[in-house]
Amino acid sequence: MEKIELTGMRKSYGKEVAVRHLDLTIEPGAFLTILGPSGCGKTTTLRVIAGLEEPDTGIIQLGDKIVFSRDDGIIVPPEHRNLGLIFQSYALWPHMTVERNITLALKEQKLSASEIEQRLENALEMVQLDAYRYRYPSELSGGQQQRVAVARLIALRSRFLLMDEPLSNLDAKLRTEMRTELKHLHRDLEATTVYVTHDQIEALTLSDIVVVMNEGLVMQHGTPYDIYHHPSNLFVAEFIGDPRMNTFTGTPKNDGGQAMFECGDLSFAMPGDLQPKTGNLIATIRPENINVSKTEREGWLKVALESVQPTGASTILQACTEHISMTLLQPGFIQMDVGDFLWIDVDTSTVNFFDPDTEQNLKS
């Protein structure tokens, strides 16, 4: 198992800057996901690691070998980087059978026939496609094509796996299935893996480490737990989580020694050591961290229901007072009517506070 390291990487296309600055270390054997909206530079980063794009500057290291360094005049082409890559489109060669798709690169490496045959069988078995060996890609379903691409990767036995939104062309059910398989694959192959996606569920479920990118910069780098619970800035807070994070802009008040956050008629206790430069603060609360009661309770805020969207296992509620509105997430299939009243209370331990100017988390 070997690490991947990017230092001071920058990539632009003419005047358009795709990645402004990137320092990234991927530990040996880790599964790292780069997550971000389209155009954030995540695919560019992957292609730079693969060698398909040439960065303006920076150093890229695979294992202990430097594969790119502008300053030292080193540039190793993709064909000599020993990587495995899965594209969104799977990139199966349409004029070759499944078998040929998998063995082409092995044959080019001049491996022995028995070695090739063994790897081929092994790979087909792992993705359960033994029966489809002589089919052409056009004769396979989307999920099966995806598996051929995975089998090709398995047979190649590369030290590094790169995946560019490999699941985004599959339907929802198949996607969940393939997610599990990719996770298995990573464990079995023990390869250092970089996974690029705009789907936060994939990122949170698959990864050891998530890197959130936006406009060519890393917004946060951490475990899925950290990213979800302690977003280091407002962008990450709002980007991660579905339904969206509630954000409230309000002012801290001192109420008899207890610091309070106030926004309209909502007010709750906050840590006293958070002092903003200006008067205001932004507080973010996950929809599932607001407690809900159907009956009136002491000190809880009364809100009116605006919409009810049951999704089966849970229900998304939209509620408001005269001054503020919020999203709530409750387990179970809730049947209520618009206009009904609820009482809510904020779980203060889960609230994050942000400086409105720098948009940084005040705790970190």
Add this chain to the structure above:
Amino acid sequence: MSFPQTELKKPPVFSGRNLYYHFYRIRTKPELILGVLCLSVLAVLVMVPLFEIIYDALTFQEYDKAYQKDGVVGEFTWLHLKRVFTGPLSNALFFKPLMNSLAIGAFVTFFGVSIGSGLAWLLVRTNIRFKGVFGSLVVIPYMMPSWVLALAWLSVFKNDRIGGSEGMFTYMFGIQPPDWMSYGFVPIVICLTMHYYAYGYLLMSGALATVDSELEEAGAICGMNRRQRLWRITLPLLMPALGSAVVLTFIRILGTFGTPALLGLPVRFFTFSTQIYASINARNSGDAYVLALVLIFMAITFIWINSRVIGIRKSFVTLTGKGFRQREIELGVWRWPATIGVAVFIVCIVILPMLILLWESLIITPGSYTLEGLTTHFWFGESDPNLAYGEPGVIHSTGIMTALWNTIQLGVSAAVLNGMFGLMIGYAAVRGRGTLLAKWLEGIAFAPYIFPSIALGAIYIGMFSTPFGPMPALYDTFAILVLITVVKNLPFTSRTGIAAMLQIDKSLEETARVQGIGWFRRMAKIIIPMSTSGLISGMLLTFITTMRELSLIILLLSPSNMVLSGLIFSYNEQDMSQHSGAVTLLLVVIIVSINFLVQFLSGGKGLSGLKNS
């Protein structure tokens, strides 16, 4: 938010590290290497010749000593320009041929495009009968040499004006057809129109097939009547195709040589192309170059006007039919008359000329069209000193068999080389999309389009008659024919190459690359297998146009590299009409059958490639 910004540090340009880096960088970009390679080859083959003839036209040449004894070879001179534009000969040398060419061009373009458009409309949009059969018969003139009709015309209308045998008309009616009917302007216009309508037909039928009937129906719903719909909706949509049909036909006619030579030279009726030929034959290459430059200048002007009026992007868009619903227009009582009309037209321009040439090849004495005198001597006979100066029949003539072999070799090698060139240009242009190199490459590959065939031939004589750089003098060789054919067909093949390459998603190659497969292996295993089907129609077209080509290579032909089309031309000059008829039939049969063979082998879409040219 503040984040570290990477500073762009670059080592000094000429430091060893920087050069080392760029050396390796270029090695990782095969499209760059290929692009530079293609660009430099094209520059030599296209741009250098152009500068060469400009230079030759403006400097004093060895052969000019006949007119000006004190001239110094290589010195700047206005001599050629003066002689062509203002000298006492300029009327015969320049203005008359110019007027003839322009008039022929205008008439043929008008009639040809009108007939082609009308046929396209009938066969694409109406409920005329036998659409399929007509559709494939109507494009046969495209496969035939443009001067076949001229030969057939001469067989019928030749009169006693130039001596030698006389035509069928005289034989049957016993009177001489008037000169205007036998030679010169009128027959040239008729014969060219009957060939070039096919270009208009191919372009317009392609365009008509893409006009959605729903657009016209939408007009009807808005209250437009039939006439308004035609003028306001259909025609504007067809304008780009119509514009390119007009310009394309016009430029080709300016550069065409065979027909004006066969029907014009006997009566000293010159067009631009035959004048260039005559000047070169008279060893006045300087004059020929000036005329060739004028021709190129005119071609550029017409393309420029067309692109200004219609928009360059639209005018060269390849129009291919998409399968959406098209409502057939009911012809009503006109259905059968229209069907019969088209059938008669096809018989007149395809079958009749072939029959005439066949008959011509079977008669024993030129000019004597009796059924008793028929003989197969000119096909299968041994040499007989009493007949055709002792020239043996087709299958025994080494001259014809050599020319046939040369023609096939030329067609095959031009098609294969063009396919390879197209592939390489396509690869470099598509993979390098957005770079200046790719843009230049596409542009220069298009350049031969603007050189009328005869002018390009004149350029190549000038360029390759003496050793050029490491290249030996290519005049009289087979190689120069291959070279000029490949270059002339480049605009089309590079477009097919680009189209074929655009269909191959970049990720298919990148996957192979990441898997450690090197560039040559990627080309062999992925790019070439995937693009051949797209290149086949381009190669077939090159093959057909090469087999029947005359205008382009007439100036470069000599006994040592003779091809069939040139041989037919010289047989005709020697009044050996049986031989010219027989060889023409042979050529047409070979072209048509190879076309259908390739069409059959490649799954039946051979001719669809023609719609783009």
